[in-house]
Amino acid sequence: MRWTYSCPKCQAMLNPDDTIILVASRDDTRHLIAFHPEPGNYEIHIPPGAEMKEGTKWDFLCPVCQADLRTEKDSNLCSVCLQDGATHSKVLFSRVAGEQMTFVAADDDPS
């Protein structure tokens, strides 16, 4: 496996399988969402019967420690840690469903 994603809070690995697993939460709704591990690939899998309407804003949580993955700098973005070989970085993504905006940032924050 080339990419390893982890929770910035508890360091749990988020892609034990081929996909990144996160909890998406909105109002009383919670879904387990599977993301494609390749940055820029917007394929996501949501559970049968679940719905994430385009334009709706979600909280994304670590499935292990339930930490809110929102970034401090921009509350519209969430981030997870990415390790690609020896390179550590952060992957930021939008909280808005259907907004295809993912980018990789250098990990300048060792915390």
Ligand SMILES: [Zn+2]
């Ligand atoms: Zn966690």
